[in-house]
Amino acid sequence: MxxxxxxxxxxxxxxxxxxxxxxxxxxxxxxxxxxxxxxxxxxxxxxxxxxxxxxxxxxxxxxxxxxxxxxxxxxxxxxxxGLWPADARARAYARSIAAEMHAGFRAVRAAMPMNTGRENRPLAAGTTADIDADIARIDAIWTEARLDFGKDGDFLFGEKFGMADAMFAPIVSRFLSYGVSPSPESRAYMTAVRAHPLMAEWYQLAAQEPKQWQQARFEDIG
Ligand SMILES: N[C@@H](CCC(=O)N[C@@H](CS)C(=O)NCC(=O)O)C(=O)O
CATH class of the missing domain: 3.40.30.10 (Glutaredoxin)
Structure with a gap:
């Protein structure tokens, strides 16, 4: 078994x-x-x-x-x-940004909790300097990865949605929920991640969860 x-x-x-x-x-x-x-x-x-x-x-x-x-x-x-890039320089970059994601971006994570049921609704109180700094750094990472390593596909390192994309997928979800609009390169990346079949499946399963599982601390953010 x-x-x-x-x-x-x-x-x-x-x-x-x-x-x-x-x-x-x-x-x-x-x-x-x-x-x-x-x-x-x-x-x-x-x-x-x-x-x-x-x-x-x-x-x-x-x-x-x-x-x-x-x-x-x-x-x-x-x-x-194959879920990390094959090229050593790309793999080093992928691992570095995945670790940076794991350890950081606390301002975005605290102010914009993931909520797959929230769509394109900016924070009523606006953003702070700390949130803006996180957003700028994430935008820079996505743009740099896409332009340096990802040109032959829609994801950070090209055609294949890999581990670095998995680490940033919840940030894509947050940016879509809270109407964060980074550079055109990053916006195209966000669209590709949201459209990936695994993300579609996650959103669909999330939408089927019982209403009693919802929490005011996440739903009542203005
Ligand atoms: N550093 C951990 C963070 C995991 C984490 O904080 N998970 C949250 C849910 S998103 C959790 O389990 N919190 C405990 C709880 O809500 O009871 C990781 O990368 O897996």
């Missing part, structure tokens, strides 16, 4: 879960999915009993336990080579 499992949180909000889920699906791992609705205090008891760091995503695959979205990306890329 296959005991492999990917544990994720409420799809509508759980940006880190989206990264782990994309990695697992891109690698084609045969895992069962368990969705745990996130508690509204950020400390979901059911997650704490399963995952060593008390957070999702959490993966168990063929006897290996993996947590932290970036570690899940690395694990999945080992299972299915």
């Amino acid at each position: 296959n005991n492999s499992i990917l544990v994720i949180g409420t799809r509508r909000y759980s940006s880190w879960s989206l990264r782990g889920w994309l990695a697992v699906r891109l690698a084609g791992l045969d895992v069962r999915e368990q969705v745990i609705p996130l508690a509204d205090n950020g400390e979901t008891p059911a997650i704490r009993t399963i995952s060593p760091n008390g957070k999702v995503p959490y993966l168990e695959h063929d006897g290996a336990a993996v947590w932290e979205s970036l570690a899940i990306c690395e694990y999945c890329a080992e299972q299915a080579p």
Whole structure:
């Protein structure tokens, strides 16, 4: 029997879960999915009993336990080579921006939580200097990657939606939700990511989640 499992949180909000889920699906791992609705205090008891760091995503695959979205990306890329760019210079850039995403952009993450049900509605209070700095840096990363490495396709490193794209996909979702409009190059990238079949599937599954899973702290942001 296959005991492999990917544990994720409420799809509508759980940006880190989206990264782990994309990695697992891109690698084609045969895992069962368990969705745990996130508690509204950020400390979901059911997650704490399963995952060593008390957070999702959490993966168990063929006897290996993996947590932290970036570690899940690395694990999945080992299972299915080709999800990081083949060229060493491109791969170094891809890993650097994926790590930068994992560690940073706190202002955007705090002010603009992922909410797949929110469409193109800017923050009522506008942005702050910190948010603008994060947006500018993300825009620079996307533009540089696309122009330097991605010219032969729609994604950061070309034709293939890979691990760096998986790490930035929830930022694309946020920018679309909060009406953030970066450079034309980045806007085209956002359109491509949103149209990817795995993103379409995630949004569709998120839309089917029970209404009781919705939380005021995410829905009532003006
Ligand atoms: N650094 C972690 C962050 C994971 C994280 O913060 N996940 C949130 C959901 S998006 C979580 O599990 N929070 C605990 C909770 O809501 O109970 C990663 O990269 O996986």
